[in-house]
Amino acid sequence: MTTPREARRIARALFRESFTDGRLDEAKVRQAIQQLAAAKPRMLVAILKSCERLVRLEVERNTARVESAAELDAGLRERLTAQLQKIYRRPVAAEFRVNPELLGGVRVRIGSDVWDGSVSGRLSELSAAL
Amino acid sequence: MANILQEIEKQIAGAKTGVARQNVGVVREISDGVARIEGLSDAMLNEMIDFGNNVMGLALNLEETEVGAVILGDYIGIKEGTECRTTGRLLSVPVGKALLGRVVDSLGRPLDGKGPIQTDTFYPVEKIAPGIIKRRSVSQPVQTGIMAVDAMIPIGRGQRELIIGDRSTGKTTICIDTIINNARLNRAAEQAGDKNYRPLYSIYVAVGQKQSNIARVIGVLEENGAMPYTIIVAAAASDNAANQYLAPFSGAAMGEWFMDNGMDALIIYDDLSKHAVAYRQVSLILKRPSGREAYPGDVFYLHSRLLERAARLSEQAGNGSLTALPIIETQLGDVSAYIPTNVISITDGQIYLETDLFYQGVRPAISVGLSVSRVGSAAQVKAMKQIAGRIKGDLAQFRELAAFAQFGSDLDAKTQAQLERGKRIVELFKQNQYNPQPVEVQTVVLWAVQNAFFDDVAVDKIKDCQARMSDYLMSRKPELMAKIVKEKALNDALIAEIKVAVTEFKQTYRS
Numbered sequence: 078m079t080t081p082r083e084a085r086r087i088a089r090a091l092f093r094e095s096f097t098d099g100r101l102d103e104a105k106v107r108q109a110i111q112q113l114a115a116a117k118p119r120m121l122v123a124i125l126k127s128c129e130r131l132v133r134l135e136v137e138r139n140t141a142r143v144e145s146a147a148e149l150d151a152g153l154r155e156r157l158t159a160q161l162q163k164i165y166r167r168p169v170a171a172e173f174r175v176n177p178e179l180l181g182g183v184r185v186r187i188g189s190d191v192w193d194g195s196v197s198g199r200l201s202e203l204s205a206a207l
Numbered sequence: 208m209a210n211i212l213q214e215i216e217k218q219i220a221g222a223k224t225g226v227a228r229q230n231v232g233v234v235r236e237i238s239d240g241v242a243r244i245e246g247l248s249d250a251m252l253n254e255m256i257d258f259g260n261n262v263m264g265l266a267l268n269l270e271e272t273e274v275g276a277v278i279l280g281d282y283i284g285i286k287e288g289t290e291c292r293t294t295g296r297l298l299s300v301p302v303g304k305a306l307l308g309r310v311v312d313s314l315g316r317p318l319d320g321k322g323p324i325q326t327d328t329f330y331p332v333e334k335i336a337p338g339i340i341k342r343r344s345v346s347q348p349v350q351t352g353i354m355a356v357d358a359m360i361p362i363g364r365g366q367r368e369l370i371i372g373d374r375s376t377g378k379t380t381i382c383i384d385t386i387i388n389n390a391r392l393n394r395a396a397e398q399a400g401d402k403n404y405r406p407l408y409s410i411y412v413a414v415g416q417k418q419s420n421i422a423r424v425i426g427v428l429e430e431n432g433a434m435p436y437t438i439i440v441a442a443a444a445s446d447n448a449a450n451q452y453l454a455p456f457s458g459a460a461m462g463e464w465f466m467d468n469g470m471d472a473l474i475i476y477d478d479l480s481k482h483a484v485a486y487r488q489v490s491l492i493l494k495r496p497s498g499r500e501a502y503p504g505d506v507f508y509l510h511s512r513l514l515e516r517a518a519r520l521s522e523q524a525g526n527g528s529l530t531a532l533p534i535i536e537t538q539l540g541d542v543s544a545y546i547p548t549n550v551i552s553i554t555d556g557q558i559y560l561e562t563d564l565f566y567q568g569v570r571p572a573i574s575v576g577l578s579v580s581r582v583g584s585a586a587q588v589k590a591m592k593q594i595a596g597r598i599k600g601d602l603a604q605f606r607e608l609a610a611f612a613q614f615g616s617d618l619d620a621k622t623q624a625q626l627e628r629g630k631r632i633v634e635l636f637k638q639n640q641y642n643p644q645p646v647e648v649q650t651v652v653l654w655a656v657q658n659a660f661f662d663d664v665a666v667d668k669i670k671d672c673q674a675r676m677s678d679y680l681m682s683r684k685p686e687l688m689a690k691i692v693k694e695k696a697l698n699d700a701l702i703a704e705i706k707v708a709v710t711e712f713k714q715t716y717r718s
Contacts (some may be wrong), residue, residue, distance in 0.1 A: 089271075134245075134272055142471075186231075189246030194226035206218050 080127050084120040088127030092135075100168075101135050138188040141169050143181045144176040149163070161187065214343040230273060232256075240447045243245035246272045250293050253333050258291045260284055265298055265316075265449065266494050266619055267334040270465040275493045277449035279314060294590075299329040300457045307408065309440040310425060313454035315461075318441060318682065330460040332453060336515035341524040345555075348586045349407065349473060349530050352388030352643020353381060355573045358595035358653060360558055363586025364407070364471050365519025367548055371535045371542065372560030373716070377571050378534045379420075380640045383601050386411065388643035390433035391472065407530075408465055410474040412440045412458035415451050415481030427641060428661040431571060442485075446586055448492075451485035459529075460517045466527035474517065474653040478534035479510060484545045500545050505556045509551050514553050521566050556580040570637060575602055589696035593652045600630060603658075605629020624662075629639070631661045634669035647691040648677050654702075655709045664716075672716060 091113065095105040112126065141161050143149070149157070158171045167185065176184075181196035193199075232246030236371050240266060240454045249258065256264040262285065277283065279298075300315035305326040310319040317324055326470030345363030361366045387430050388410040411428075413421045421441050428434050438461055442454035455476045465472035476482065483506055490503035499505045510533075513669035517531035524564065540562065542551065551557055556579045565572035584592065608626055612618060619627070635656055638644070644652075652673055655661060664672045680688060687708055694701060 131272070138324060189230055189232055189248045191231050192226050203219065205216070207518045 080123050081120055087118070087120075088124050088131060091124075091128055091129040100102050106132060116186065123126035134188075138165065139169060141171045141185050141187040143171055143173045143183060143185050143187075144179060144195070145173070146175070146177060146179040146181045147184075148175055149173060157183075157185075161185070208554050218594060219533075221316040232291055234258075234285060234287055234289040234291065235273070237278075237287065238450055239284065239488075239492045240282050241278050241489070242278060242282070242285060242291075244273060244274045244276060244291060247291070247293055250274045251297075251301070253297055255294045255296050255298050256291050257294050258285050258289060263294075265293065265453075266293075267489070268495070277452075277489055277493075278447075279449055279453070280449070282447075298332045298453070300332055300460050301328065302330045302461050303328045306438045306461060308434045308437060310441055311457075312446070313440060313442045313450040313457045314430070315457060318509045328464065330464055332456045332460050334460060334463060334516065337510065337520060337524070340416045341520055342518050345519050345582045347405070347471075347519075347528070347585075348588055348646075349385065350588075350643075350646050351381065352391075352394060353384055353571055354424055354644055354652070355571060355575070355638070356381070356558065357587075357649055358636075359594075359599050359644055360556065360573070360578045360580040361587040362529050362530065362532075362580060363583045364405075365517065366556070366580070366582050366586075367517045367531040367558035368513045368531065368580060368583070369535060369554040371537060371547060371551070371557050372572070373537055373540055373562045374559040376384040376562055376565050377640070378536070378560060379424065379477055379575075381560075381571055382411070382532055382534065383424060384478065384641060384643050385409075385473065386428060386437055386475070387431045387641060388434045388437045390428075390431070391643065393436050393460035394432070399512055405471050406436065407519040408459045408470065408472045409437045410440065410456050410472060411437060412442075412474065412476050413487060414442050414454050414476065414478060416441075416477065417445050418443045418445065429643060435623050437483075441691040448488040451482065452489050455479070455482055455513055459609060460516040461586055462529045463516060466518065467525060469525040469527045471528045471530070473530045473532065476513075476531065478536050479537040479550055480534075480536045480546055483509070502545060502718055506546070510546075510550055511553050514550075523571075555582045566694050569633065570640075573636075575599065576606065588650075590650045590691055590694075591646060591653075594696050595652060595659060598653060601625075602629060602632055605632065609642070615675045627662065627666075628656070630666050631656055631664070631669050634666055635673055636663070637670060644677065645681075645688070647688045648680050650691060650697075651680055651688075651705055651709065654677060654697075658706070658709075660709050660713060675716060676709070676712055682706065684708050697701060 091109045095102055095104065095109055112119035143157060153183045154173060158169065163171045179197050182194045184198060185192040230247060230249040232244040234242050236243040242694065250266045250269060252266060252269060254266045258265055260262055262278065262280050264276035264278045266274050266276045295545060301324050303308065305324050309317055309324060312318055335377045345365045347364040347365055349362045351357055351362060370381055371453040372378050389407040389409060393406040396406065411424065422444060425439060428437055440454050440458040442451040458474055462474040483502060486506060486509055487502050489499060495503045514533060516529055517529045519528040520526060533550060535550050536631040537547055547716040559574045560572045561574045564574060604625060609621055612626060635652060660670060661672065687704055690701065
């Protein structure tokens with residue numbers, strides 16, 4: 078079911094108020110949600126769902142999900158995070174995960190951007206080209 | 208075997224080795240051929256979205272966190288959670304002479320089973336129309352081969368002439384006749400080695416029509432040898448709305464290639480009423496706000512940007528042209544409906560077809576009073592212009608008098624003569640379908656009726672007399688016909704020759 082327009086509007090207003098210096102402020106978000114839950118407005122669930130979606134997208138935008146075929150050492154992790162922050166010109170948190178299906182290399186997803194340097198990605202690209 | 212290995216090696220070398228950034232999104236909702244995608248932050252308007260497995264989409268709605276895209280092709284395989292990516296390419300179709308004689312879909316993929324289309328040139332489907340500086344006014348004619356049109360509602364190369372009328376009044380037939388006539392002219396010029404003749408290539412865009420209708424049109428064109436100069440873009444009624452919405456734009460892109468390369472092309476949109484309906488469907492599913500008759504607010508812009516792409520380019524810009532013949536189907540003759548009024552105001556004139564006339568046997572059922580060509584007379588062949596100028600007036604007078612004569616009062620000899628002349632002109636303008644007439648024959652026939660050569664022929668014998676006269680002129684007087692084509696205008700000497708020829712024919716004619 079689609080979210081009512083009014084609920085989306087309120088959620089967007091709350092979301093916009095939760096920023097400090099251009100970054101999403103966790104404390105502000107928590108406070109806004111608590112106040113909202115206490116006030117129990119109409120369409121509370123729809124507003125919360127809409128809010129959750131906006132916060133999730135913002136968190137994804139600032140989080141790099143790094144998948145690698147093997148465990149990365151600390152030095153490499155640091156270099157990778159620094160490089161991503163340089164590219165995106167904003168603080169980026171990195172989450173590391175081992176995914177053997179990649180066969181080799183690294184795949185980074187940050188927001189809707191994907192940097193695919195994995196062997197499986199290249200193989201699928203090659204198979205598409207052939 | 209060695210060749211295959213080389214090929215694989217080439218592909219491996221060509222495959223990207225660096226890590227490139229891709230912009231991806233996830234399908235959140237899919238219904239009726241429209242996907243709502245979360246992510247795709249870099250998507251551009253009208254960009255192609257790759258859903259994998261050779262399924263492409265077109266980004267039409269760019270929202271704060273979502274992208275609305277129409278799927279071009281089979282969307283059954285796409286599910287919630289499917290990952291898709293931007294391609295950085297605008298939707299493009301193959302263009303060029305390789306498409307002539309082919310039947311393609313709205314993405315330029317062949318539908319006729321004649322193998323792949325050998326072209327490496329692509330044009331974007333959406334393109335801004337040529338600007339003011341690049342254009343010049345219409346000055347060359349499009350010969351439709353239909354006497355009523357060529358004489359009274361002339362069409363010029365680069366013009367947009369609307370063909371409007373109720374269902375089954377002969378709208379498509381006028382266009383098919385035009386294609387056939389131009390194919391005939393193209394072939395004649397090719398065979399004669401005439402370097403000065405500018406061939407006119409045709410593009411027929413079928414939107415939301417029955418497959419059987421499209422097959423019939425292709426059959427007629429093939430039968431008359433017009434296919435080698437024609438491209439057919441088909442988005443049948445069974446195609447999804449997105450393909451129907453795109454087909455006219457794809458056709459326009461194919462036509463623009465001819466125009467940009469200094470050639471002339473004619474494009475027929477059959478029909479824009481169904482196109483508007485397809486666009487309405489796409490817009491409603493995309494949840495765009497609806498306006499009058501539930502059409503979206505930009506339905507005027509949809510058609511104006513499409514028809515603005517028809518133009519006559521200046522010498523500096525290559526001297527090419529794209530003529531557009533959009534078709535609109537009215538409901539019960541209501542030209543004041545939303546889409547008909549829009550397209551009437553966009554085009555440079557309209558040919559209005561009436562059901563009543565059609566059933567009276569006046570075919571093509573052109574209503575001379577309501578039809579108009581705003582720019583075509585500048586392009587009309589001079590000889591025809593000299594004669595046809597008076598015909599329209601005669602016919603208007605005839606209609607006025609005919610309405611008056613219905614009261615049954617006694618009429619004076621002059622009025623009687625005018626009525627009789629009018630009846631004969633109406634009879635002459637009747638023409639069988641797929642039987643276009645050369646302009647020089649039309650000129651002589653019209654000259655003959657104006658100069659009282661048909662006055663002594665009974666009204667029901669006029670068609671017979673006209674057919675025999677045409678045969679006589681083409682078989683016995685080819686030099687005179689060639690002279691009219693060459694000299695373009697009628698001078699006293701030429702008129703004297705025409706008079707001799709027509710008198711000679713009249714002496715031999717026995718009804």
